[in-house]
Every structure is written in C-alpha cells, then in structure tokens.
Amino acid sequence: MLMALQILEESGEVLTVAALGVGKLRNCPGSAHKGPPNVDKLKRILHGAISQKLEDGRLPLQQEGEEWHLWKDDPPTTPCYKYRTRFGVGLAPVRLVSFPCSGNTWTRYLLEATTGIFTGSVYNDKSLVNGGFLGEKENRRGLTIVQKTHAHSVVQSSLDNMGKRYEGIAPKLPAVLLIRNPAKTIISYWKFKKTKSHVKQLNEEKFDGDGFRFFVPYSIPRWESLILDRLLWSEAPVFVLHYEHLLENTIPTLRNVLAFLGVPVDEGRLACVSTHLSGSFKRQGNKDFDPYTDDEKKLMAVAAFRVNRTLQLLGYQPLPTYT
Structure with a gap:
C-alpha cells in the first residue's frame, strides 16, 4: 500500500x-x-516530542539489578564519582538511527551519562557490553532510553528492495536521526571494517587500492538513503542531530535532545558530562587527510545536496558546512 x-x-x-x-x-x-x-501536517508529526511517564518528576529506574559506575576513576570525594547508570522502567521506544561510525557510540555515552539510563541496540556488540554499555545486550522494551540501529545501511543487499528498507526503518517509532559528514563517516567506517575495533587507528596506506575504491561508492547511497528514508517515511517525531553540532556545542545540544526525549534535566549530571566529554570508545588520534578521488567527492556532494534540501523543506536545520 x-x-x-x-x-x-x-x-x-x-x-x-x-x-x-x-x-x-x-x-x-x-x-x-x-x-x-500537505507537507505542514508531516512537519507537525516530525517536529513533535516524546511523552514519558515520570515518577516524582523523574524517569523511573530499576533500583536493583545491573548498573555501571560511570566515573569510578574519579576521587571518591568528588561530585561525579557517585553517578551510576541503570535500566529504566516503562520507557517509550525511540530509535537512534545513523549510518555506521557517525558518532553513535559517543552519542550513547553522552545520553547514558546525562540520563542515568542505559541505551539499547538492535545488535549485540560484546566489546561495547564489556565497556559498560550493558543495554547493548538487552532487547526487552521499555528498559533503555534509545535503541541504536543502522537499518538497511549495513545489510549486504541491493537498495532496490524498498519493502525491506521500509521495515528496517521502523517508521512508526520516534527517532533521533544522527547525521555526520559522509567523508568523515566513511573513513571511520573503513577503519572499523579493517580493524574490527571502535578505537584502533588504520595506516593511511590502507585507503589505497581497490577495496576502498569499491567501498566509497557502495557507502554513499546508503548514507543518503538511510537519512531520506527516515525523514520521508516517518509517522512519528524525528529529532535531527548533527554530529558536528554535538561536537562543537555539546551541552546545549544535549539539552535539546533531552527535551525531545521527554527527559528532565539533571544539572549535576550535565555538569559532570561537561568535564568528562570523551567517553571510552571515542577513537583517538584521528588525522585530517583526504583519500577521495574527484569523482567520489562529486558523488558525496550530490548526496549531501539531496539530504540538505530535504532537511530544509521539512523545517530542519541545514547540514553544517562540511570541510
């Protein structure tokens, strides 16, 4: 239909x-x-917000069971040492949608730190579980504040299967749509594919050769279609989160995300996040370099143009200036 x-x-x-x-x-x-x-009705749907059930002005948490000590290396007498992350109770389902290596894991760290509630995933990455993302292994509804998915962008199949793309995007669920510069994202994704690690680096020489040359035109339409599918097929609110904005203005941007998610702000947690920004899975030592051909840059520019126009027509902020 x-x-x-x-x-x-x-x-x-x-x-x-x-x-x-x-x-x-x-x-x-x-x-x-x-x-x-008309498009105005779609805009009203997309620009809505999540309604959560609160108890005494806070999201309900499991008081027993698994927890994670966020900043256990801080001195015990300091204010951030006390904070833990737990599972929630009866939370609204919200997808965290992104192309792989768009800053998803760092975003999850920031959300867990500011809310005190684990984030979930449709996958099960054991390295993330071992690093404290205990919601990675939890599929039961209502326990996590958002649930990570890359939808069809990681499926090794043709983009022509629109039915599978539609099902994978879960259009009836609200979402945080995380968007990052495709040039940076594809580099990070190639590093992950080759190292099987969220934090290891890759020599620049590994970007030469047929493997990377095939990977770039394979990835660009998947970056674009994931974003456009989420925007154009959604039947629930969507918060567009630009990774570059989160990186440059972390705390104000987090406040906006929390408002969308219906999460009351804990100023103590937010203050601690401002002094513990990096998290444990943010790849260190990234260098600016350009492994792309002119034709590959043109493909990215065309894809970004389509995404940018769609964002603006639907009332969202345009893409940042990508450099």
Missing part, C-alpha cells in the same frame, strides 16, 4: 514524489499531482 509524499518548493513545483504508507491520495494545493495531506 502506498502513500505519496510530495516535496514542494515555495513556487509549488514538485521536486520529489517518494512513496510508502497507506491512505487515499488527494489533490495537493499548488500541484497537478495527487498526494496525501
């Missing part, structure tokens, strides 16, 4: 008609094409 989404410029010109959903099609103002209710 299909539902069309028409993206119109101010002039009323139809730029794109993407499909998937249900319902009868009707005429849209300013267009000879047929489509669903």
Whole structure:
C-alpha cells in the first residue's frame, strides 16, 4: 500500500514524489499531482516530542539489578564519582538511527551519562557490553532510553528492495536521526571494517587500492538513503542531530535532545558530562587527510545536496558546512 509524499518548493513545483504508507491520495494545493495531506501536517508529526511517564518528576529506574559506575576513576570525594547508570522502567521506544561510525557510540555515552539510563541496540556488540554499555545486550522494551540501529545501511543487499528498507526503518517509532559528514563517516567506517575495533587507528596506506575504491561508492547511497528514508517515511517525531553540532556545542545540544526525549534535566549530571566529554570508545588520534578521488567527492556532494534540501523543506536545520 502506498502513500505519496510530495516535496514542494515555495513556487509549488514538485521536486520529489517518494512513496510508502497507506491512505487515499488527494489533490495537493499548488500541484497537478495527487498526494496525501500537505507537507505542514508531516512537519507537525516530525517536529513533535516524546511523552514519558515520570515518577516524582523523574524517569523511573530499576533500583536493583545491573548498573555501571560511570566515573569510578574519579576521587571518591568528588561530585561525579557517585553517578551510576541503570535500566529504566516503562520507557517509550525511540530509535537512534545513523549510518555506521557517525558518532553513535559517543552519542550513547553522552545520553547514558546525562540520563542515568542505559541505551539499547538492535545488535549485540560484546566489546561495547564489556565497556559498560550493558543495554547493548538487552532487547526487552521499555528498559533503555534509545535503541541504536543502522537499518538497511549495513545489510549486504541491493537498495532496490524498498519493502525491506521500509521495515528496517521502523517508521512508526520516534527517532533521533544522527547525521555526520559522509567523508568523515566513511573513513571511520573503513577503519572499523579493517580493524574490527571502535578505537584502533588504520595506516593511511590502507585507503589505497581497490577495496576502498569499491567501498566509497557502495557507502554513499546508503548514507543518503538511510537519512531520506527516515525523514520521508516517518509517522512519528524525528529529532535531527548533527554530529558536528554535538561536537562543537555539546551541552546545549544535549539539552535539546533531552527535551525531545521527554527527559528532565539533571544539572549535576550535565555538569559532570561537561568535564568528562570523551567517553571510552571515542577513537583517538584521528588525522585530517583526504583519500577521495574527484569523482567520489562529486558523488558525496550530490548526496549531501539531496539530504540538505530535504532537511530544509521539512523545517530542519541545514547540514553544517562540511570541510
């Protein structure tokens, strides 16, 4: 069953008609094409927020069971030493959607540190579990503040299977959509693929050769389609989180994410995050270098243009200036 989404410029010109959903099609103002209710309705859905059930002004936590001591290496007399991370109770399901190596693990660390609640995942990365992300192994609903997914971007299959893409994006669930510069993301993803590690570095010479040359045009359309699928097929609120904004303005950006998630701010935790920003899985020693051909850069520019236009037409901030 299909539902069309028409993206119109101010002039009323139809730029794109993407499909998937249900319902009868009707005429849209300013267009000879047929489509669903206007873009304003979609914007109201996308720019909504999560409603959580609070107890005494806080999200309910499990008082027994597994916990993680966040900053156990701090002196015991300092204010951040006391904080722990636990599982929640009855939390709303929210996807944390990103292309691989877009800063997902660091974002999860920041969310766990500021909320005191584990984040989850549709995967089970044992290295993350051993590093304190205990929600990585927990699939029961309501226990974690967000649940990580890369959807179809990590599936070794054609992008032509729209049904699988639609199912993988879980459009009825709200989401935090994490977006990072594709040039940086693909470099980080290649490092992860080759080292099987979230923190190890890779010699620049490993970016030469047919392997990386194949990997780049394979990854670019998956970066783009993951973002566009999440935006255009969503039937629930979506918070667009630019990795570069989180990196440059961590605390203000986190406040905005918490407001979207319906999480009351714990100022003590937020103060401690401001002095413990890096986390344990942030890859250290990254160098700026350019392994891309001119043709590969053109492909990324075209993909970023489509993403940027869609973001702006749907009322979101544009992509940062990528350098």
